[in-house]
Amino acid sequence: MICFDKLKKAFNNLLDKIKGESKPEEEKKEETKQTAPTLQIEEAKSPRLEETQTQQKQEITNPPEGVQIAEKEEKKNIITTEEKKSRFSFFDFIKYKTIKEEDIQDILEELRYQLLESDVSYEVTEKILDDLKNAIIGKKVTRSEDLEELVTNSLKKSIEEILTKNQRIDLIEEIRKRNKKPYVIVFFGVNGVGKTTTIAKVAYLLKKNKISCIISASDTFRAAAQEQLAYHASKLEIPIVKGKYGADPASVAFDAINSAKSRNIDVVLIDTAGRMHVDEDLVSELKRIVKIAKPDLRILVLDSLAGNDALEQAKYFENNVGYDAVILTKVDADAKGGVILSLAYELNKPVIYLGVGQDYDSLIPFDAEWFIKRLFSS
Numbered sequence: 001m002i003c004f005d006k007l008k009k010a011f012n013n014l015l016d017k018i019k020g021e022s023k024p025e026e027e028k029k030e031e032t033k034q035t036a037p038t039l040q041i042e043e044a045k046s047p048r049l050e051e052t053q054t055q056q057k058q059e060i061t062n063p064p065e066g067v068q069i070a071e072k073e074e075k076k077n078i079i080t081t082e083e084k085k086s087r088f089s090f091f092d093f094i095k096y097k098t099i100k101e102e103d104i105q106d107i108l109e110e111l112r113y114q115l116l117e118s119d120v121s122y123e124v125t126e127k128i129l130d131d132l133k134n135a136i137i138g139k140k141v142t143r144s145e146d147l148e149e150l151v152t153n154s155l156k157k158s159i160e161e162i163l164t165k166n167q168r169i170d171l172i173e174e175i176r177k178r179n180k181k182p183y184v185i186v187f188f189g190v191n192g193v194g195k196t197t198t199i200a201k202v203a204y205l206l207k208k209n210k211i212s213c214i215i216s217a218s219d220t221f222r223a224a225a226q227e228q229l230a231y232h233a234s235k236l237e238i239p240i241v242k243g244k245y246g247a248d249p250a251s252v253a254f255d256a257i258n259s260a261k262s263r264n265i266d267v268v269l270i271d272t273a274g275r276m277h278v279d280e281d282l283v284s285e286l287k288r289i290v291k292i293a294k295p296d297l298r299i300l301v302l303d304s305l306a307g308n309d310a311l312e313q314a315k316y317f318e319n320n321v322g323y324d325a326v327i328l329t330k331v332d333a334d335a336k337g338g339v340i341l342s343l344a345y346e347l348n349k350p351v352i353y354l355g356v357g358q359d360y361d362s363l364i365p366f367d368a369e370w371f372i373k374r375l376f377s378s
């Protein structure tokens, strides 16, 4: 289950505003009619007028429960209609004239707010807004459908540019085309982002593609991490090299690589320890592992629930250790979704997979077209 509802809503709200204009006149009239109150007590005609009027007065000051609910419903209707009416004003305001920046200021401001709320970084938000301004300012539109098309195309194009900024890496193809055995991959990231789970998912993916692998349990910092990996390795029937608690993680990786060489195994997957905070100890440990294991690919694992903090973590790792690609986990639990855009645009490395659940097959290749489709589907 992948949601990123908030980001989707941000774009849908904007398009809804524009779509609202295209409703036929009849529908508009119908909606306006609904604003007239239905509880018209003053006009009630009764043979016992006085009695009725007294009763009505009482009803007005203290209406029965059913009427109270009806009034509440009615108020809701009025509010909804007011909202609907405001949708019409945007297009009515700009049609037949050349669109100027000040005409779209309000809708851009609303979009800006909603994007930032969805974890889209400031820089990416500004790019989307600038692209939108460039697409519609100076245009003359006489049909709301044309405006909707202009806006949709601009949003889709911006997002495509953002998501395709970095060269994609097809992991399976990369391993197959590289004539090196074993192909070494090291995974790192702060604690709890999902490194161990991701390694199990990657092992499963390799196995499905008939690529053999061995796991190096180089997280000797957290005792349970070894057990967790051993459990996955046994379930997936994949060999594992473990180290004792507190052992040198680089030497565990070294042993795993030697084991792969002697057993003709295609790939070594190296797990590493996370820390609560990125710190100097972690960085020097990772540098040592990288120096000794000489990985072909360094994968940074980031948690989408960390929002913009994920971006900060990525910058920290970039500056201190360096990495080649990102796997973004827990996307299934991320109701916002903007972090994907921020990472894709602000990092110089590609996001290659998304973790979308806890099962072994809950790892999907990251694809711009897929993302855009989901974002703009109804």
Ligand SMILES: Nc1nc2c(ncn2[C@@H]2O[C@H](COP(=O)(O)OP(=O)(O)OP(=O)(O)O)[C@@H](O)[C@H]2O)c(=O)[nH]1
Residues within 6 Å of the ligand: 189, 190, 191, 192, 193, 194, 195, 196, 197, 198, 219, 222, 225, 273, 274, 275, 329, 330, 331, 332, 333, 354, 355, 356, 357, 358, 362
């Ligand atoms: N919903 C969801 N949960 C995930 C995903 N990936 C990992 N998790 C969960 O996140 C929690 C932490 O995952 P781990 O794999 O133990 O994280 P870690 O980075 O190895 O943790 P440390 O070894 O402490 O650094 C576990 O409960 C996983 O099941 C994902 O894509 N979606």
